[in-house]
Amino acid sequence: MNRKIIFNTFIGAFLCSIPLSGIAQSATAKELGTTTDVKKEDKIPVDPNVKVGKLDNGLTYYIRNNGKPEDKVELRLVVNAGSILENENQLGLAHFMEHMNFNGTKNFKKNDLVDYLQTIGVKFGADLNAYTSFDQTVYILPIPSDDPEKLEKGFQIIEDWAHNAELTEEGIDGERGVVLEEYRLGKGANERMLQKYLPIIAYNSKYSERLPIGTKEILENFKYEDVRSYYKDWYRPDLMAVVAVGDLDVATLEQKIKDHFGSIKMPENPKKRESFDTPNHQETLIAIVSDKEASNSIVRLMYKDKEISKPMETTNDYRKAIVERVFTQMMNSRLNELRNKPNPPFVFAGSSHSGTFARNRDAYQSFALTSETGQLKALKVILQENKRVQQYGFKASELERAKKEISANWEKQYKDKDKRESARIVGEYINNYLEQEPIPGIEWEYQYTMTQLPTISLEEVNALIKDFLHDDNRAVVMTGPEKEGLKQVTKEEILALLKDVETSAIEDYKDEEVRENLIENAPKPGKIIASKTNDKLGYTVLELSNGAKITYKKTDFKNDEILFSAYSYGGSSLFSIEDYKQVSFGLGSIAQTGLGGLSLNDMSKVMAGKIANVRPYINNVSEGFNGFATPKDLEVLFQQVHLYFTDVNKDEKAFRSDQEKTKGFLANYLSNPQNYFREEFNKFQFGKNPRYTGFPTPEKLDAVNYDLAYEKYRERFAGAGDFNFYFVGNIDEEKLKAFAEKYIGSLPEAGRKETYKTNDFRPISGAHEKTVYKGKDPKSSVNIIWRGETAFDKNEALQLEALGEILSIKLIEKLREEEGGVYGVGARGNMYKIAPSGGYSGYRFAISFPCGPENVKKLTDAAINEVKTIISEGPTDKDLNKIKESRLLDYKEKSKQNSFWLGSLQNADYNRIPLEDGESYTETIKKLSKEDIQKIAKKYVDTGYVLGILMPEKQ
Incomplete structure (x- = not known):
């Protein structure tokens, strides 16, 4: 169960958006007894399916055998340290350190790690990844479990991340450009507004000064020792956990963890890992922020709890969380009703009692996406709905519906308990380590929830809002566009609205009854x-x-x-x-x-x-x-x-x-x-x-x-x-x-067998260029497109897709790792028998990347040169084998998913092509040759291209 919101580098406009899905997974009735027994404050158990241990050096581990997907283990290295622990001269270096772990370690020199993983089908970004937040850094590595050598390499990789990063001067300087491009990518209206309102919602706390991306000045100029010092201080066993969930026995995984992490030494005088909070405040804090490039109007209302949050430890704690889930379900049903009425007060809105940017501080929070002139109206409606519940409470009919919804969702999760993918399980253990969230297992959670839901009364749900709403620790944030003719909301208007709603009379909610069934009269069946x-x-x-x-x-x-x-x-x-x-x-x-x-x-x-x-x-x-x-x-x-x-x-x-x-x-x-x-x-x-x-x-x-x-x-x-x-x-x-x-079968036949009309129009192809000037940040985007008509061929379609995958590997190597000019870059090729825009058959191949305006020409030329290299020389055996391995692993996993077969069955009919089985697909992939890739590149990508460029406005 995760009631916290994880904030990473891309906090953007939705810093305070509300998680509406509620609590996740709950002791059988026999284990827990009656409602009266719950008052015993029983401890929430730990799922017997997971083995939790701790090495002598303080490192914690979580291991679970899980057979879905087959022959795969999800590994996570969890570091209980993030940007909140940075010194003033280290702003952004927690995140920078994350990058450096992919950029040279004791056993994997620069670029060797990504290169090796690609050879075994693990894709950079899609599979291999990491994230840095205020309070944690998490490394993500899925690895094949059916090959002892690959498994050993996987554990060696996460061990290297833990204590074997090289942090050479050359490596650090080489990565500055990549991180600065990620910094550039995050610039814009959302980031500018965030910088202004974060000090309000993170009032007087260190969180307002420690966005994980850091500052441009420090990223450009920090000393080598600054990042080494961060690594030395905070990457240590007592602040780490290893999570291993997958298709392998627990004993083997546990031994791997002991072999690779047991010998890591604790520093002699470790720094104290402090926790940080945001202080209480009496006044209502208000931030009204606008930007000429803002694309949405958003209202946030926050009532921060007066006390710091405590870990959920007992069955009573868990029951309180269920009650809150019921409350959230009913409140959001009311808000959803309002958005579906004429002249809706908002595009979308939601409320919940949930986590904030600070690890130990929860809040009752509401969020609304509104029209540009509708922010005050949306805030008023949210305040009124809170007051309506506070004054009159919910209705018995609402409670019954909420219980039905929660029961149905739990039943679905419980029925699929043995079909959950490992990647969906690891998050529970990460949250347990970082925030002490319970891990009793889905069987316990389901059974406990089912025993408690019937006993939850309207009175105890209605009582919650009395603690949620208070005049102190309250914050209101409004963000939106700035343009001529649009009047900005004022602080005085917000304060007046708060007072007006508080003092005005309000009517009770009317829950109108509806029929029970969708269809009233059964249709006459066909055959x-x-x-x-x-x-x-x-x-x-x-x-x-x-x-x-x-x-x-x-x-x-x-x-x-x-x-x-x-x-x-x-x-x-x-x-x-x-x-x-x-x-x-x-x-x-x-x-x-x-x-x-x-x-x-x-x-x-x-x-x-x-x-x-x-x-x-x-x-x-x-x-x-x-x-x-x-x-x-x-x-x-x-x-x-x-x-x-x-x-x-x-x-x-x-x-x-x-x-x-x-x-x-x-x-x-x-x-x-x-x-x-x-x-x-x-x-x-x-x-x-x-x-x-x-x-x-x-x-x-x-x-x-x-x-x-x-x-x-x-x-x-x-x-x-x-x-x-x-x-x-x-x-x-x-x-x-x-x-x-x-x-x-009861539906009319309609007496027709129709097809579509093919549009005579064709989008431009060949050599064309369009430059668009927009935005004040030094940010550019490049799109390079080859397209045209061609007869659909199944083998050529595969070859064109493979060309995109191979070229993506080369572009990452050249534009990111060698030039340091992009954070992300990719190529994609596809062939269609029925063009979505016009019904004809054709192809499209595209390269896209964001970069600095000063690098557009250089990086565009570099990308085209990589295309020309494949046309003239073909791909390398190594790169071709990388994408073959990746595709075969993807097929092995996806062919055990309902979505794969639904898409495959429909696409075969829609495009009138045979449905391929696993054997023929595998054989086709294995037969894919360098000559095939080179030939397809010559045929479709060795002609003029459409070039689209975004440049900032000329100052």
Whole structure:
């Protein structure tokens, strides 16, 4: 269970955003007894599935055997030290030290570590990674467990991180450029505003002075000994934990930890690892911050607890956390109801009692994303809802729904307890080490939660807010755009609003009853008229009497998951240009009006305790659905699909409400230089398309013809006869067939077998250049694109993807490690049989990276030279083998995931290509040659390219 918020280098605008998912995983009723027994203050047990130990030198370890995914171990080195421990001359060096551990250790010289891991299929960034926060640094390393040599190397790597970093002068100076590029990447409106409001919410605390990225001046000029001193002081056994979770026996993993970490010496006179707090304050602290490049308007309200938080140790502590979860569920349901009403007061809002930037200080916090003029209104609504609960409490009906929701989510987690991936488990042990959060295991947590939920009364939930709300330790932060004609909120207005809400009368909440079922009248079923099974790949295709086809694959990858998708050709390509321009910005809001006479708020009540979700879409060349359900609620998913075909509400007020939220979110989107560049570059490439509509401005959203949009939606979903439906997961085949006949077979056929219309427009290709000037920070972005039409070929598609992966390796080596000019860079190639924008077949290959404006030309030339090297010489055997190994490992893992098979089944039909099995895929990868890569590069990337460059505005 993690109630803390981890803040890393990229704190940005959402420093105080609220975790709304609540507590995570809970002793059987027999173990815990009755509610009366809970008062015994029993200690929360430790999960027997995890072995927790401590070496003589003080290093802690957590080990667990977990077979999902197969042949893989997730390793973590956790250091209980972060930027909060830096001296004034070390600002940013906790994070810099993290970088240095990838840049030369005793057993892995500069670049050797990343190079070695790539040869065994571990990708830099995607797999191998790390993060630094205020109070901790965590290193992430997944490693194969079926090869003793690779396993040994993995443990050697994390041992080296712990005490064998070389920290040479050459290595330190070489990494300055990379870290400075990461520093540059974080610059912008969010960072500038954060610097102004952090001293308010981190009042009089060291946290306001220790952002992990540090300062440019120190990163450029710190002395070598400064980072060495940080490493020596804080990387030591008593401040470290090793977490090892994966497909290997506990004894082997424990011996590896003892062998590699047992001999690390503790320093003779270690520095005290202090904890830091933020002091209490009587007055309400207010920060109102604006920026010309801010893309969102945000309100934050914080009531910091008066006492420091204490670790959760007893069953009573855990029960209190469940009560808080119930409170959060009900409060956020009320806020969600408000956002779905006409003239919504915010785009999104949420509240919870949760962790803050300070490790030992919790707070009751609310967060709202608003329109540019709606901040005061949003704050007022949040304050009123808090007061409403404080004055009247919640209703019994709300409590019942909240308990249903929490029970359903816990049941899903519990049913999948033996199917959890190792990467999802390690976080629990990291939090236990750093913040003493309990690790009783999902069985205990589930059983305990299920025994306690029925005993939680309305009175004890209602009582919580009396402690949450108080005039002292209160802070209000508003951030948003700064532009001509937009009046900024004042401190006086906020103080007046606080007083006004406090003294004004307020009405009680009315919880209106709704019907219990989504569908009131059962439809007349159709029939399954044909069934065909592919025994080799384990899927079945059903044909219904109305022409609809259903493909399903029963798996045991998850016990409580079924994934769903569907498509039919056509989409908006069948609209006239005139009609398309009238409805394009409204199609996504049509389904946000409710179903079968139920509003969105009604539906959320009907759906309480049910886990099933369906979302329709209409894109350029097709329409369809995406969704998921538990096996228990699969019928509900089918009912939703049926209603999206037959009974979407005609409700213009609800439609306009959804459009208002879109307007609020997008009003200042283009103030962000990156967003502006993306839009201008798209206009440059696609602007001559007769169907190009550009950015959804408020004026364009207001101009949407609702009646026509509703008509076009109904037209695209008039019948199911040409739809293909896909289900993958723990399927009861007989139930699925019955639901298919009842809810899909009953849909009209519509008498058509449509396809999409191919657009005659083609985006620009060949040699073109567009430079966009936007932003005041010295930040640039480079996009290099090759594209064109070509006949789709499955082997060429694979080769083009492989070229992107190989080139990414070379670009990281050249632009990041050698030049020190970028923090991140990548290349990607793909071939499509049906272009999403127009239905034709073609290819696209792209390179992208951010950098300093002064380096654009040099790094662009360097990137192109790497392309030319592959064209003239082909890739090296070593690089080709790296991506082969990575792809085979990826396939091994992904082929045990429902999402992989759902995508594969639909894509094979959608693109009319054969579905490949594991044997043929493996054989294809093994046959991939240097000549293939060189040939594909010559064919598709040895021509003119479209170059897009973002440069800062000229001063």
